[in-house]
Amino acid sequence: MLSISIGLILLMVFAYLGWSIIWIAPVVSGIVALLSGLDLMDAYTNTYMSGFVDFAKKWFPIFLLGAVFGKLMEDTGAAKSVALQITKMIGEKRAILGVLAAAAILTYGGVSLFVVVFAIYPIAVALFKKANISRKLIAPTIVLGAFTFTMTAVPGTPQIQNLIPMPTFGTDPMAGSFMGIAATLIMAVGGYFWLSYREKKMSAAGDTFKELKGEKEEDDNETRLPNWIFSLAPLLLVVILLNGIKIDPLPSLLAGIAAILLINIGQYKKFIPSINEGAKGSVMAIINTSAAVGFGAVVTSVPEFKDITGIMLGVSSNPLVSESLIVQILAMITGSASGGMGIALQALGDTYANLAQSTGMNPEAFHRMAAIASGASILPHNGALLTLLAVTKVSHKDCYKDVFMVGLVIPTIAMIAGIIMATIGII
16 A cells, blocks of 8 residues: 555656656556566556556547547637637626636537637637736636536536546436536536636736737737637537437547538648647547556556555445545546546446446436546646646746636535435436
């Protein structure tokens, strides 16, 4: 158990320092194996790589098509067109709400989180500048709109965090709809009120928008962008096919990609470069997550892990409590919502699926709680957060207090509410 603890701490520290998990994960896995008395080469070539490859084999097609879909939405200007229209409808005076809504709609439509960050940031800068709101709140606003409820809680979201639990529990993306809606309201409304409160407090203290040297002005020429209604169509198509007609994620994303290509046929010269870049991005995303899952495979192979499992399963007579805690803790440690959930379900998914049958609890509750818990995990070393801070040009010191509230504290409250709802039968 000491070796596992050392391994988890090392992984978290090195990730926080900015070292790539692609090579940290196997190195730290080797340390865990040595301290636990396991054969080093066997732990790497068999245990680690099996966990790595199994996750990549199962989920790479989703990562690939999701990344290509998002990149095409970005490069054709479709994502920006939709985001601009949403912010225009909400109004410049409600800059936080406009950015929040735009990020949420793009994410729920299937655009990957990283693409949302790049698409929304220039618009957020322009809106926050006009409303004279501190740029320190841009990152927390994007976190709330893209990294929380639309990623894990809104029923039917095509984000990977909502798809990973499906094979384990035999569910679909709409699983635990009432729980998901309640969690969504807690995260969205609670987070928005927090950011509004912070905006007023910062403005009163004189902390308003400040220009950055060398930052280019956002081009407001909307005539160069595709029609926003046509641009919205691929997003709606993916959601409708996935949830309304109950088509699998892969065909749904393929249909979305085809719709983008047809609607923007005049920009055909961009298609091949965009698809290539999306494919490259998906490789890095799947490798990062698979590396974290491979580390989890080594940890779960240590004989003493059964003792840890027993302790966690015994935390409460309600299995949803232990499932949520395990997923949340592993997502925190690995700095990845999908990676932490992948480790947890690889190790204990069958256990919880069997508990759902033996206790009579609805498997949909386990699905939704795994998803919500995975997102309630944004610590300073979180991979998506590090990317966001680099893009928005702010530091942890500038904004992590607000990220912590909207990305960890309030989602944890939503997680607790979800457990209570499932316990009393509202699923």
